[in-house]
Amino acid sequence: MNDSLPNTRILLPLLGLLLLSACGPIEPWVKPYERDRLADPIMALDSDPVSTSYIQHVYEAREGARGGEGAAGGGCGCN
Amino acid sequence: MILATPMMLQRITLTALLLAITGNAFAGVLPEDRADVLYHLYDGGGVEIDGPSILIRKQVGKSVSVVGNYYVDMVTSASIDVVTTASPYTEERKQWSLGLDYLRGNTTMRVNYTSSEESDYDAETVGFSVSQDMFGDLTTLTFGYALGNDLVRRSDDVLFERDLDKQMYSVGVTQILTKNLISTLNFETITEEGFLNNPYRSVRYADSSSALGYSFEPELYPNTRTSNAVGIRARYYLPYRAALEGEYRYFIDTWDIxxxxxxxxxxHPWNDFTFTGKFRYHTQTGAHFYRDLFSGPQATNFRGRDKELSPLTSYTFKLKAAYEFLNDDGNDWGFLKRGSVSASVDLLHIDYDDFSDLRALAPIGSEPLYQLDATIYQVFVSFWY
Incomplete structure (x- = not known):
């Protein structure tokens, strides 16, 4: 293994702690009634999960990189 | 003789691993009940792959959603690898998966099982993830883990069997930034241990005793690989009701890719239609053990000539149109709420910086570099209920 790569066992808990450390009493700066545009279907991060998972298959097969393209959930059949 | 499929399948099962633990953007709500029937066709580089993908998702009670997917790849391959070192082949891969989402308060837990079968490659993946909504549902944090076990075989050797184990860890954050802007940040690590090379593929080495000036020998990869990827994505609502999305991913692994x-x-929506255009760019360095031409037989400890592990640049241009033929406005289709039909085409072009096209039969070292052009078609019907 290449030693220059981050050690996952250290990095992931640290990232989690960093994120959780922000769990103070934060006031939502976008109120629920202001989220109508975000709820519009054209703003869905993955409106067609079955299509997204297929095209990710294609890129996995044709390129050497993988991962880092999360948020494919919501019904792809594989989350 | 089959040449390309196992490596392709290995990568595809990695996709299953990735998808097994990625989270929903809005964890505090169960995914919508829907059914999709998709037909896909990949045509390029002498390879044709097509088949269906069928997905059904249904909520059970108030807090559980179950999902099933059946996917088929029917492969006919006369790729450049095949025509230069083997024989064209046909193959079929079947994959099915089952998943369950459980919503409790602002927490969503997911489990998923995926199984994939081919004549010379089996794969199983189990995934688990937890998503938590916080800060007034502005933020969704997802942790995921998946475990995959593959079995690699050879179609021409019944005694050949090798294992490949995979593990994946992921952390993702989906963040509402403004009333017009949503973003995601994902970090994923994948570790693999076992038989990572293709049992059929060969590498090329200089051989003065050969009429061509080169010969082939089996490739040999390291038996471990760890990769890290971080991706950021942002989607913005434009004032006239349209959406713009940008995405960037950085990837690095222990093979020096x-x-x-x-x-x-x-x-852009227009009446009952929604049109999408997308451009994607990818560039990568090659694996440290990749060579287009080795100096001699067994020249290095590890050897590979898989063009997907070579330095390359790819460009994709996508066009998609969706037509909603059924909507919520008082339809009389019984339990169906919405229905749409979609079609898309992706034009993929790949420039390989260090992978020669041996079909040219040019003098050794002066062969032209290979280029790939592929067209990817998708047609699918979706129903929400």
Whole structure:
């Protein structure tokens, strides 16, 4: 293994702690009634999960990189 | 003789691993009940792959949603690898998966099982993830883990069997930034241990005793690989009801492949239609053990000539149109709420910086570099209920 790569066992808990450390009493700066545009279907991060998972298959097969393209959930059949 | 499929399948099962633990953007709500029937066709580089993908998702009670997917790849391959070192072949891969989402308060837990079968490759993946909504549902944090076990075989050797174990860890954050802007940040690590090379593929080495000036020998990969990827994506609502999305991913692994991937897409609704255009760019360095031409037989400890592990740049241009033929406005289709039909085409072009096209039969070392052009078609019907 290449030693220059981050050690996952250290990095992931640290990232989690960093994120959780922000769990103070934060006031939502976008109120629920202001989220109508975000709820519009054209703003869905993955409106067609079955299509997204297929095209990710294609890129996995044709390129050497993988991962880092999360948020494919919501019904792809594989989350 | 089969040449390309196992490596392709290995990568595809990695996709299953990735998808097994990625989270929903809005964890505090169960995914919508829907059914999709998709037909896909990949045509390029002498390879044709097509088949269906069927997905059904249904909520059970108030807090559980179950999902099933059946996917088929029917492969007919006369790729450049095949025509230069083997024989064209046909193959079929079947994959099915089952998943369950459990919503409790602002927490969503997911489990998923995926099984894939081919004549010379079996794969199983189990995934688990937890998503938590916080800060007034502005933020969704997802942790995921998946475990995959593959079995690699050879179609021409019944005694050949090798294992490949995979593990994946992921952390993702989906963040509402403004009333017009949503973003995601994902970090994923994948570790693999076992038989990582293709049992059929060969590498090329200089051989003065050969009429061509080169010969082939089996490739040999390291038996471990760890990769890290971080991706950021943002989607913005434009004032006239349209959406703009940008995405960037950085990738690095222990085989010295470093990649940058970026894309920009635009979505524009018009009456009952929705049109999307997207451009994607990817560039990567090659694996440290990749050579287009080795200096001699067994020249290095590890050897590979898989063009997907070579330095390359890819470009994709996508067009998609969706037509909603059924909507919520008082339809009389019984339990169906919405229905749409979609079609898309992706034009993929790949420039390989260090992978020669041996079909040219040029003098050794002066062969032209290979280029790939592929067209990817998708047609699918979706129903929400």
């Amino acid at each position: 470093e990649g940058h991937t970026g894309s920009l897409s635009y979505t």
